Amino acid sequence: YWSCAIMANRYECGVGQVYLDLIELVRGKDYFIITTNVDHQFQLAGFDKKRLYYTQGDYGLFQCSRPCCRETFDNEDAVRTMSAAVKGRAIPIELIPRCPHCGAEMTxxxxxxxxxxxxxxxxxxxxxxxxxxxxxxxxxxxxxxLGVGGNTPVIIKYPFWQMTSKNPRATYACVNWGEAYTHPYIADRSIVIDADIAQVVKQLLGR
Incomplete structure (x- = not known):
């Protein structure tokens, strides 16, 4: 029940304004996004999937819980159906999503x-x-x-530092409320902003 409700909220709450502002900010630019976010917001906002790498997975996808295969499945229709059928904190057993290959429950x-x-x-x-x-x-x-904390710095933060240090034409920018910092080695080519991401993006758009 809880998983169903959480995923349903991902679809029902709409797209966060910061994602809509971000897509406007990069429109017409040669960009690429690597993200540890799993909230499906980049996809819902309409970002080009060919320019998006969701390293930690995606709430918008199911997979076999075993797993018996290296395959994922879009889950929006199933999640909306389950959410609409919730009664007493449960869904009908026949709506539990199952792997089409082995019959195990999906996750x-x-x-x-x-x-x-x-x-x-x-x-x-x-x-x-x-x-x-x-x-x-x-x-x-x-x-x-944008907003990378200390949980998984090896995915985005440290590689960005390393690539900036190796490329004299590169600039590193960090926007993070309360955790904005850079490596001393690239400090002269870093922009560090301790502020709310949504407000910074709006300012970049001239709003």
Whole structure:
């Protein structure tokens, strides 16, 4: 019940304004997004999936709980159906999503244990990100980090620092309320903003 309710809220709450502002900010630019967010907001906002790498999974996808296959499944229709059928904190047993291959219960595609499925879409997104970095190696580029904390710095923060240090034409920018900092080695090519992301993006749009 709780998983169903949480995922239903992902669809029913709409798209956060900051995501809509971000897509306006990068419109017409040669950008790429790597994210540890699993809230499906980039997809709902309309970002180009070919320019998006969701490293830790996505609430918008189901996978086999075993897992018996390296495949994921869009879950919006199933989640909305389950949410509408909730009675007494439960759903009818026949609505429990099951793997079409082995019949096991489905679960959300989140990197929380060694059962996480890196499907063809995930692997393609990883390849697209690597190719984007290869094409822009040595180019004038902005590594813009938004709200990355200390939980998983090895995915975005540390690689951004390393790529900035190796590329004299690169700039690193960090926007993070309460956790805005950079590495001393690249301090002269860093922009550190201790502020709310939503407000900063609005200012960049001239609002």
């Amino acid at each position: 959300t595609n989140l990197r929380c244990d060694d059962a996480f499925v890196e499907d063809a879409g995930w692997r393609k997104a990883s390849e697209n990100y690597s190719e984007y970095l290869r094409r822009h190696s040595g180019c004038k580029v902005l590594f813009l980090e």
